[in-house]
Amino acid sequence: MATRKKKETAASAKVTKAATLRTKDVAGLQAEIKDLQKAHFGLRMQKATQQLSNTTTLRVTRRDIARAKTILAQKEQETQAAK
Numbered sequence: 001m002a003t004r005k006k007k008e009t010a011a012s013a014k015v016t017k018a019a020t021l022r023t024k025d026v027a028g029l030q031a032e033i034k035d036l037q038k039a040h041f042g043l044r045m046q047k048a049t050q051q052l053s054n055t056t057t058l059r060v061t062r063r064d065i066a067r068a069k070t071i072l073a074q075k076e077q078e079t080q081a082a083k
Contacts, residue, residue, distance in 0.1 A: 029072040
């Protein structure tokens with residue numbers, strides 16, 4: 001039963017992450033993507049030098065980047081449709 005609670009918490013964290021990203025404007029999303037890419041690069045360098053102990057953070061940051069890019073594409077599509 002404990003694993004279910006962890007999964008529910010992780011799922012709710014993703015929802016709030018997407019919800020907070022949706023509140024940002026296009027410039028804010030681009031800045032967020034740039035920051036996430038820098039963080040991901042730093043994690044990759046740590047992994048290459050054997051300094052990264054928790055390699056799951058690579059997957060998390062990669063998915064956060066994808067989530068932000070998806071929302072950015074949706075917002076840009078909405079602005080194109082409005083024109």
